[in-house]
Amino acid sequence: MxxxxxxxxxxxxxxxxxxxxxxxxxxxxxxxxxxxxxxxxxxxxxxxxxLLSQGILHGGLKYALGGALSHESEAIAGMPDRWRASLAGEGDLDLRGVRVLSDTQHLWSAGSLASRFTTFFASRMLRGRIQKLKFNQYPSALHDKAFRGNVYRLDDLVLDTExxxxxxxxxxxxxxxxxxxxxxxxxxxxxxxxxxxxxxxxxxxxxxxxxxxxxxxxxxxxxxxxxxxxxxxAQARPLQMVLVQHRMPHRLYAHCIGASNKPRLTVTTHEQPDGALVWYLGGDLAERGVEMTEDALIRAARAELADLFPWLDFSDAELATVRIDRAEPHxxxxxxxxxxxxxxxxxxxxxxxxxxxxxxxxxxxxxxxxxxxxxxxxxxxxxxxxxxxxxxxxxxxxxxxxxxxx
The missing domain is CATH 3.50.50.60 (FAD/NAD(P)-binding domain)
Structure with a gap:
């Protein structure tokens, strides 16, 4: 300077x-x-x-995928309620003008993993923090007879960061x-x-x-x-996120449970000025994407969407990627x-x-x-x-x- x-x-x-x-x-x-x-x-x-974040205000349950509540998950368990108080004008700050994209998030498990977490999610430890849904309660993107798995509702928020x-x-x-x-x-x-x-x-x-x-x-x-x-x-943990612009009506705010202790895919939905929807894809896909070229990651994202949502047609969807460095103390x-x-x-x-x-x-x-x-x-x-x-x-x-x- x-x-x-x-x-x-x-x-x-x-x-x-x-x-x-x-x-x-x-x-x-x-x-x-x-x-x-x-x-x-x-x-x-x-x-x-x-503005590059997904706007998720979670209470740590996505870190419990190893079958136990970690120190990390317990540390942030009260955060959604803190934010809700501010969104109601009664918390640390008055955020009544902030747009809430979704009052809840979902966890879903696919295929052979469907029963892996059933006992843990039904345990007394998580009672009141997570709810298993019936088929007619599923978000529209998963409400298909071809879907095989379980869907849970989390008491998490998603905000419009803009x-x-x-x-x-x-x-x-x-x-x-x-x-x-x-x-x-x-x-x-x-x-x-x-x-x-x-x-x-x-x-x-x-x-x-x-x-x-x-x-x-x-x-x-x-x-x-x-x-x-x-x-x-300081340290920076990199991600390469995928954005999927489509004309389908499905707004999804959810984590897909994979084989590891972190979400296989995290989806939030955002709206364009002309009404098109954008699925913003995080989770393991975004972490693996750091080592990929943009074209390779887009191919991987299309394959992931086809595997997880075979009943949805993404053939006309536009895909793009963006790199993010999450800044943190070392x-x-x-x-x-x-x-x-x-x-x-x-x-x-x-x-x-x-x-x-x-x-x-x-x-x-x-x-x-x-x-x-x-x-x-x-x-x-x-x-x-x-x-x-x-x-x-x-x-x-x-x-x-x-x-x-x-």
């Missing part, structure tokens, strides 16, 4: 780097608690990971700045960030919060040059973190939600760190120059991939 001319210093309680779900949620939560915040984003709001980003951005839009790294200078000191020079503005934050997902790695590298937070490292052997992550080093807070569903947990952890350090609001919300561009909400990738970009 290049040197910039100095301007009158503008104090702010917390400067937040990153405008995805973590930065937007924390900016709202902290503003609600009286802290003055400025959010800095070099792309669109939600554009790197949040409306989530817009709802979180609306109350803080004027303090979401779009920054150009070439004209932004960060002045680090031994315990944090002393000053942020922007064109026409110098921010002096009391604390700085890194919530930039993959961008945290570069910011941590800069901090490390000043011997700050050298023990915190873990041994790239394993998935169990919880949201928030650590303080001096006046620097480093955060990752690790999963969309764990965002309320991330908020709890950040507030706990501030309380531990007896950090209280000290500065009014600054008036930011109108000349500085504001970061704007992004749009989901399926619009662009299938020619619906406005």
């Amino acid at each position: 290049t040197d910039a001319p100095q301007h009158t210093s503008t104090p702010v309680d917390i400067a937040i780097f990153g405008g995805g779900i973590a930065g937007l949620w924390l900016a709202n939560l902290l503003t609600q608690r009286g802290y003055s915040c400025v959010l800095l984003e070099r792309d669109t709001l939600g554009g790197q990971q949040t 409306s989530l980003v817009r709802e979180l951005a609306a109350p803080i839009q004027d303090r979401c700045l779009h920054i150009d790294p070439e004209s932004t200078t960060l002045h680090w000191c031994a315990d944090g960030l002393a000053r942020i020079d922007l064109p026409g503005l110098s921010l002096t934050p009391t604390r700085t919060l890194l919530a930039a997902g993959n961008g945290n790695a570069a910011l941590l590298a800069e901090a490390g040059e000043h011997d700050l937070a050298t023990d915190i490292r 873990q041994t052997a790239l394993v998935k973190p169990d919880n949201a992550y928030a650590e303080a080093r001096g006046r620097l807070l480093v955060t990752w939600p690790t999963k969309l569903t764990l965002t309320p947990d991330l908020g709890d952890r950040v507030l706990a760190l501030l309380a531990r350090d007896q950090a209280t609001p000290a500065h009014p919300q600054p008036t930011l120059p109108a000349s500085l561009p504001r970061a704007q909400p992004g749009r989901p990738v399926w619009y662009r991939l299938f020619g619906h970009e406005a």
